[in-house]
Amino acid sequence: MQTIFFLSLLSLFPSFLFSQDSALFTPEKRKAFADHLFCEKDYLRASEEYEGLQSVNKSDSLSYYIGLCFLKMNDYEKAKDYFSQLKNSSLGEESRLLFLKTSFLLNKNIEGESDSSSNQFMNKELKTSFRRLELAAQIKAGMDQTNPLSLNNHFEESDAQILKSFADKFSHPNSKSPFAAALFSTLLPGAGKIYTKNYGDGITSLIVTGLFTFLWYDNFRAGHPTRAWIFAGLTGFFYWGSVYGSYISARNYNLEKEEELNNEFQSYLSSKNYFIPTEIEGSCK
Amino acid sequence: MKIVWLILVFSFSLFAQTDWQRWQRTEINYSETVNDSKRSYSLHADDPFEFLLKTAAVTYWFFISDVDGDNCPFDPSCSSFFLESVKASNIIEGTLMFADRFTRDFNVLNRSDYRVTRKGRLADPPEKYLLTTVRSKVK
Amino acid sequence: MKSFWLLFIFLISVETGFAQLQLEKQLTFAESLFVQEKYFDAITEAKRLSFFDITSQYSFRVNSLIAESYRQGGKFSEAVHYFTKAEIAANNVKELFKTKIEIIKINILRRAFYLVDHQLDDMGKDARFAADSSSLQYWRGWNYLFHDDWEKAVETLGKIDSAATLKNICEEVQKKKYSVSFAKGLSVVLPGAGQIYTGNYVSGVLSLGWNVLLGYLTVQAFSADRAFDGMAIGTLLWLRFYNGNLSNAEKFAVEKNELIKNETLDYLQKNYQGLKP
Numbered sequence: 279m280q281t282i283f284f285l286s287l288l289s290l291f292p293s294f295l296f297s298q299d300s301a302l303f304t305p306e307k308r309k310a311f312a313d314h315l316f317c318e319k320d321y322l323r324a325s326e327e328y329e330g331l332q333s334v335n336k337s338d339s340l341s342y343y344i345g346l347c348f349l350k351m352n353d354y355e356k357a358k359d360y361f362s363q364l365k366n367s368s369l370g371e372e373s374r375l376l377f378l379k380t381s382f383l384l385n386k387n388i389e390g391e392s393d394s395s396s397n398q399f400m401n402k403e404l405k406t407s408f409r410r411l412e413l414a415a416q417i418k419a420g421m422d423q424t425n426p427l428s429l430n431n432h433f434e435e436s437d438a439q440i441l442k443s444f445a446d447k448f449s450h451p452n453s454k455s456p457f458a459a460a461l462f463s464t465l466l467p468g469a470g471k472i473y474t475k476n477y478g479d480g481i482t483s484l485i486v487t488g489l490f491t492f493l494w495y496d497n498f499r500a501g502h503p504t505r506a507w508i509f510a511g512l513t514g515f516f517y518w519g520s521v522y523g524s525y526i527s528a529r530n531y532n533l534e535k536e537e538e539l540n541n542e543f544q545s546y547l548s549s550k551n552y553f554i555p556t557e558i559e560g561s562c563k
Numbered sequence: 564m565k566i567v568w569l570i571l572v573f574s575f576s577l578f579a580q581t582d583w584q585r586w587q588r589t590e591i592n593y594s595e596t597v598n599d600s601k602r603s604y605s606l607h608a609d610d611p612f613e614f615l616l617k618t619a620a621v622t623y624w625f626f627i628s629d630v631d632g633d634n635c636p637f638d639p640s641c642s643s644f645f646l647e648s649v650k651a652s653n654i655i656e657g658t659l660m661f662a663d664r665f666t667r668d669f670n671v672l673n674r675s676d677y678r679v680t681r682k683g684r685l686a687d688p689p690e691k692y693l694l695t696t697v698r699s700k701v702k
Numbered sequence: 703m704k705s706f707w708l709l710f711i712f713l714i715s716v717e718t719g720f721a722q723l724q725l726e727k728q729l730t731f732a733e734s735l736f737v738q739e740k741y742f743d744a745i746t747e748a749k750r751l752s753f754f755d756i757t758s759q760y761s762f763r764v765n766s767l768i769a770e771s772y773r774q775g776g777k778f779s780e781a782v783h784y785f786t787k788a789e790i791a792a793n794n795v796k797e798l799f800k801t802k803i804e805i806i807k808i809n810i811l812r813r814a815f816y817l818v819d820h821q822l823d824d825m826g827k828d829a830r831f832a833a834d835s836s837s838l839q840y841w842r843g844w845n846y847l848f849h850d851d852w853e854k855a856v857e858t859l860g861k862i863d864s865a866a867t868l869k870n871i872c873e874e875v876q877k878k879k880y881s882v883s884f885a886k887g888l889s890v891v892l893p894g895a896g897q898i899y900t901g902n903y904v905s906g907v908l909s910l911g912w913n914v915l916l917g918y919l920t921v922q923a924f925s926a927d928r929a930f931d932g933m934a935i936g937t938l939l940w941l942r943f944y945n946g947n948l949s950n951a952e953k954f955a956v957e958k959n960e961l962i963k964n965e966t967l968d969y970l971q972k973n974y975q976g977l978k979p
Contacts, residue, residue, distance in 0.1 A: 301724050302754050311753050322583050323746050351583045478673035483666050519662020526663070526692050581777055588739050589776030591811065593848075593971040593979075594964035630908050632946025633953075 305331055312343075317562035321347040338367040345376065346560050354380040371404045372558045378408060379552050382415050403555060406432065410553035417441060418543060420448040437550070444543055452535060459528035463521045470524025474531045483520040490516060602643060613650070620646050637677075638684035641668060648689040660692045725755055732767055741771035761791035766801065778812045795830045806841050807979040815849040818842075836862045843868065844979060847970075850963055852876045868976060875966050882955040889951035893944060896951025900958050909947040916940035 302311075312327035325347035332340045345360030358380040364373035399405035409432050429438045429445070454474050463470035468483030494509035547553075604621050608614035620642050628642060635641050644664050649657030664687070667673075677685035732747035745768050752764045769784035785805045792798040802825060809818045822842050825831050831838070839862050846855035847868075852875045859869035880900055889896030894910035897903075916939045923932035970978065 302728055302750055307754070311750055314753050315749070319580075320582055320749070322585070323749070326746070478670050479667055482670035482673075486666055486669055515658075515662050516666060519659055519666055522656075522659035523663030523666065523692075526694075530691065581772075581780055582742070582745070585742050586775050586777070588741060588774050591776055593811075593967035595813075595960075595967075596964075626908065630905060630912055630946055630950070631942050632949045634942070634946075 305334060316343065316347065316560055319350070321351045338364055338369050341367075342369045342373065343560065345373070349376060349380060349559070352383075354384045358384065371399050371401050374399075375404050375408050375411070375554060375558065378411050378415075379554060382411060382418075382552065404558070407553050407555060414441070414547060414553070417445045417448055418540075420451075440546065444539075444546070447539055448543075451532075451539070453532040454528040456525045456528040456532075459524040460521050463524035467517055467520040468524075470521070471527050474524070474527040476527050476531075479523070479527070483516070483523070487513060487516045487520060602640075612654075616646060616649060635668065636674065636685050637664070637668065637687045638680050638682070639688070641665060644687070644689055648692070651689055652693055656694060660689060663692065725751060725760060728754075729760060729763060729767075732764075736767060736771060739774070741774050744768075744771045758791065762788050762793055762797055762801075765791060766804075769804070773808060778808050782808050799825075799831055799834060803837070803841065806845075810841070810845050810848050810979045813848055815845060818845045836864070840865055840977070843872075847872060848967070848979075850959075852879070865976070868970075868974065871966065871970065871974075875962060878962050879959050880955040882952055882959070885951045885955040886948060889947050893947040897947070897954055900951070900954040902950075902954050905950060905954070909943065909950065912943040913940065913947060916943055 308327055308331050312324050312331065315321075315324035315327060325344050328340045328344045328347070332344070341360050341364055345357045345364070348354075348357035348360065358377060361373040361377035361380060364370060365377065367373065399408060413429065413432060429441050432438075433441060459470035459473050461470070462473050463483070466484065467487035468480035471477075471480030471483060473480075490509050490513040494506055494513050497503075497509055498506035551559075602624060604624070606614060606617050606621060608617055623642060628640070637644065639647060641661070641664060645657060645661040648660040651657070652660070667687075674685060677687055680686050728747060728751040732744050732751060735741075735744035735747060748764045748767045748771075751760055755761070755764070765784045765788035769781045769788060772778075772781035772784060782805055785801050785808070789798060789801040789805070792801055802821070806818055806821055809821065819842070822838050822845070826835065826838055839858055843855050843859035843862075843865060846852070846858055852872050855872040856869055856876060859865040859872060885896035885899050887896075888899055889909075892910070893913035894906035894908070897906035897909060916935060920932050920936040920940050923929075923935060
C-alpha cells in the first residue's frame with residue numbers, strides 16, 4: 279500500500295518539473311495572471327496578456343475579455359469592434375448586448391447599428407436588458423414615440439417614472455430662443471440676457487448703455503457736438519454688443535442645459551449599469 | 564498595520580487608470596512653471612490690417628496696460644480678447660464680442676460663472692462667444 | 703523503503719529549487735527591462751513575479767522595483783503607493799529606512815512640505831533610526847529648499863558637515879533674493895523706484911513719468927478751481943497708475959525671486975553631485 283502511494287506521488291513530479299521549466303509563461307499561467315490583472319482593474323496589461331494568448335490559441339472567450347478590457351478603459355470604438363466580431367459566436371448574446379452599450383456610449387444611432395439578429399435572445403434576462411437599453415437610447419434621442427406603456431412594461435415602476443421624466447425633458451427641452459434674446463435686447467438693452475436668466479449681465483448692460491445714451495443726449499443738448507458724437511459711438515458700441523451678447527447667451531444657455539441633461543441621464547444610467555447584468559462584464563471575487 | 568493594508572487595497576483601483584495607456588520615462592523638473600497665457604508682443608501679422616491692430620494693441624500694452632496695474636480679472640485680458648476675437652472671426656463679430664466682454668467686465672457682482680485659472684483669473688476664452696462655437700468650449 | 707523516501711525528499715528539494723530559480727529569473731528579467739528604461743513593461747513583469755511569488759519572499763524587491771519605475775515615469779502617487787507596500791515588506795531596518803527615505807524624496811519632489819516635515823519628525827522619534835539623524839536633517843534641508851524657505855534650509859544644513867556645499871548654495875540664494883516689502887516700500891515713496899530696484903528699468907521710468915504727469919494735472923486742476931476735473935483725473939487716472947506702480951513693484955520682486963529659486967533648483971538638479979530627491 280505504501281509503495282503504491284509513494285509511486286503515485288512520484289508520478290506527479292514530471293508534470294511539476296515540466297511546468298516549472300516552461301516558466302511563468304505557460305498559457306494557463308498567463309491566463310491566470312491576465313484574470314488577476316483584470317480583477318485589479320489593470321485593464322491594459324490584462325488585454326495585452328489576453329492578446330498574447332490569443333496569438334497562440336484563438337478563442338471567443340479571450341476576444342470577449344479583450345473587448346471587456348477596452349470597454350472598461352472607455353475605449354468604446356475598440357470594444358465595439360471586438361463585440362461586433364463575436365455577435366454570432368458562443369458568447370453572441372452577451373456580445374450583442376455589450377455592442378449595444380458601446381454604441382450607446384459612442385452616441386451612435388442604435389437603430390442603424392442593429393440588424394435583424396440583434397434582438398434575438400434565448401436568455402430572458404439579457405433580452406430584457408437589451409430592450410431596456412434600446413428604450414434608453416430612444417429617450418436620449420428625444421424620440422416622441424417612446425411609449426409610456428412600453429416603459430411600464432419593461433421597467434420597475436420607480437425606474438419607469440424617472441425615465442418618463444427624462445423622456446419628457448429630452449423631447450421638450452427647456453431652451454431659450456437666441457433670436458428672441460437678440461430681439462429683446464434690441465428693444466431694451468440687456469433684456470435678452472435677463473431672458474436667459476443672466477440677470478447681472480443684463481442689468482449691467484442696461485445701466486452701461488443707458489448711461490452712455492444719457493451722456494450722448496446731455497452733451498448734444500449742452501452744445502458739445504464732439505463729445506456727443508463720442509458718446510453716441512460708445513452707446514452704439516455697447517448697444518450692439520448687448521444684442522450680440524444676448525444671442526450668444528441664449529445659445530450657450532441651451533448648450534449648457536443640454537449638457538447638464540445628458541450628464542444627469544448618463545449618471546442615472548451608469549448607476550443602473552445601463553441595465554446590464556454585472557456578471558457578463560467579468561466576474562471578480 | 565491593518566489600516567495601512569486596508570488603505571492600500573482600497574486605493575489600488577484609484578491608481579489603475581494611470582496604466583490604461585502606455586507611458587514612457589518622464590523628465591522630472593525641480594523647478595516650477597505656471598502655464599498661464601502670456602501676451603505676445605510680436606508684431607508678426609498675416610495681413611496689413613492685423614498688423615495695424617497688433618501695433619495698436621502692443622502700444623497700448625507697453626505704455627498703459629503694463630504700467631497701470633492688474634485691472635482686468637479675466638484671462639485673456641480685454642485687449643487680448645479683442646485681438647483673439649478678431650483673428651478667430653472678423654472685425655465686426657470681434658468688435659461685438661469685445662463690446663459684450665467689456666459690459667461683462669463692468670459687472671463686478673457676477674464672477675461665479677467663470678472657471679478660475681491657476682493664477683486666480685477668470686477663464687473667459689473668445690471661442691465661447693463665437694457664432695460658430697465648438698460645443699466643448701462653452702463650459 | 704527508506705531510500706524511496708529519501709528520493710522523494712530529494713525531488714521535493716529539486717522542485718522547490720526550480721520554482722525559486724524561475725522567480726529569480728523573472729526578477730532579473732523585470733530588472734533588465736527597468737535598465738532598458740522600459741518602465742511600463744518592467745512593472746508588468748514585476749507584477750507577474752509578485753502574482754506567482756506565493757510566499758511573498760520577493761515582495762520588498764518587487765514593490766521597490768515597481769515604485770522606482772513609476773517614479774521614472776513621473777507618477778509619484780503610484781510610486782509612493784508601491785514604496786509603502788515595500789516598506790511593509792521590508793526585511794530589516796536598513797531596508798525600512800531606505801524605503802521611508804524614498805517616500806520622503808518623492809514627497810519633497812511633489813512639494814508636500816508639511817507631510818515630509820511630519821514624516822521626518824516621526825522618523826526622528828523612532829529609536830531604530832537613531833544613528834541616522836544627520837541623514838534626516840539633510841532631507842529636512844531639501845524639504846525647506848523646495849519650500850522656498852532658504853533661511854531654514856541654511857540653518858538645517860549648517861548642522862551637517864557633509865552638506866557644506868548645499869548650504870553655501872542656499873546662502874547664495876538668500877543673498878540674491880529681492881525683498882518684496884522693500885520693493886513695495888520704495889515705490890510708495892517714489893513711484894517706479896521698486897521696479898528699478900528689481901531691474902525693470904523701462905517699466906520704472908514709465909511709471910514715474912505717468913505719476914508725475916497725472917499728479918501735475920491733478921494739482922493743476924485743483925489749483926485752477928476745477929475741482930471736478932481734479933477729482934476725476936486724481937481718482938480715475940493718477941490713483942490707478944499709482945496703484946499699478948505698487949502692484950508692479952511687488953509683482954516684479956516676486957517674479958524675480960521665483961526666477962532665482964527656479965534657476966537654483968535647476969542648477970541643483972543638473973549639477974549637484976550629492977544625494978538629491
